[in-house]
Amino acid sequence: MAMSNETANLTERDSSNFFLRFVKYFIPWKGDKSNEILRKIVFMGSIVLFSMSIDQLSDYLGASKEEQRSYIQDVVVKYEPQFDSNVSYGMEAGGDEYDAANPEAAGQKLSLQDWAKPLLKRNKDVVGWIKIPGFTDYSGEEYINFPVVQGEDNEEYLYLNLDREYYESGSIFADAWSVLDENGQTDNLTIFGHHMGYVGTSFTHLSEYEQGVDFLKKYPIIEFNSIYESGRKYAIVSCFIINTKEKDDGGDLWKYVGCRDLNEEDGSFADWYDQISKRSWYTSDIECTADDKYITLSTCSKLLSDLRWVVVAKKLTPRDNIDLIIKSYKEKPDKDVYFPKYWRDLYGNNKIYKGWEY
Known part of the structure; x- marks a missing residue:
């Protein structure tokens, strides 16, 4: 009896080609039982809904990307300071006669x-404006060209616009506990901004700046001006990756x-400079002192x-020669760069660049 049943099952198998059997599995077919027809209809409906959802999500993401770019572009058109047209890479490239390292100027x-x-x-x-001159997209608009705000804490403007x-x-917002007023600014001012992946904002x-020293040499200057300044420029002195949790660097x-406040007396400047130097992916001959001003x-x-x-980056003074600074930039050997343990565990003691989307 068992053998005869097996033989019957073999003779009842669909002898049609694979493609036809595949189609019959998903599309209602003559001879299907009611529960099979219902299953196939539900499946087809799900496919249609899924396709529509993907299409709508794609439209939403595309619109969101363009809307975010459009918003900041409008802000730039209306408010971008126009003192950058005379950016100079000569000897007196500090911006004007103002010398940030001059105690008398600092007291004004x-x-x-x-x-x-x-x-x-x-x-x-609003406390300032930041821009990386010349670093533009296909339409000639600077990628980094924004007003800078300062909230009551470092979370207030994480998801708020101007x-x-x-x-x-x-x-783009400045560290809430740093000083930016008519008396000057904190020795080292941290400025935050999201990495938005494919959106690019x-x-x-x-x-x-992860991609190598040639890119750094091409765009070595950052313009940052508090609302009490015009024409100030900074030269990049260090680029590095760092952990924000102790567990990601063996407890360190x-x-x-x-x-924020750097001075020679308590060793805070020396400690800070040692940290940004040992972690930096690049080296240079830029002269940095405790009297200079910096942005991070x-x-x-x-x-x-x-x-x-x-x-x-360090605020330039009349004593700084940008041409010499650019020539002095060098790629630091990977073995000499300090990476967090979390990084070393995945990439080894190596620099990695996968594109700006990452």
Whole structure:
């Protein structure tokens, strides 16, 4: 009996080709039982809904990307300071006669600049403007060209735009516990911005400094002006990856954001400079002292969670020669760079660049 049943099953098998059997499995067919027809209809409906959802998600992401870019482009058109047209790479490249390392200049009160007044009417939390000149997209617009705000803490502007409305890219914002006023600014000012991946907004393109010293030589200058300044320029002195949790570096955590006041007497400048030097992917002959002013740009690393990509720059003074600075930039051998343990476990003691989307 068992043998005869097996033989019957063999003779009842569909002898049609594979493609036809595949189609019959998913599409209602003559001879199907009611439960089979229902299953196939539900399956086909699910496919249709899934396809529509993918299409709508794609449209949403595309629209979101363009909307975020459009918003900041409008801000740039309306408010970008126009003092950058005379960017000089000559000997007197500090911006003007002002010398940040001069104690007398440092003691002078600064005046609110005309370029900042319209921005302050829009948002009283605006404290400056940052730009990397010449670093542009296909349309000639700078990737990094933003107003800088300062909130009551370092979370307030994570997802708010200049109008204090929800904005996925957030704002570029200065460390809430740093000083930026008519008396000057904190010795080392940290400025934060999201890494937005494929959207490309905010500080996403800072990650391009991971690609090598040739890129650094091409874009060595950052323009940052508080609302009390015009024409100030900074030269990059260090680029590095760093952990934000102790567990990611064997229990060690250097709190780079907390390095605000630097001086020779208590050793804070020497400790800070040692940290940014040993971690840096590049070297240079830039003269850095405790009397100089610095900015630290911080964004997320997409290569590993909870790590940050950091770019440190020094405010230029008349004594700085940008041509010589650019010539002095060198790639540091991987073996000489300090990487967090979390990084070393995955990539070894090696620099990695996978593109600005990462």
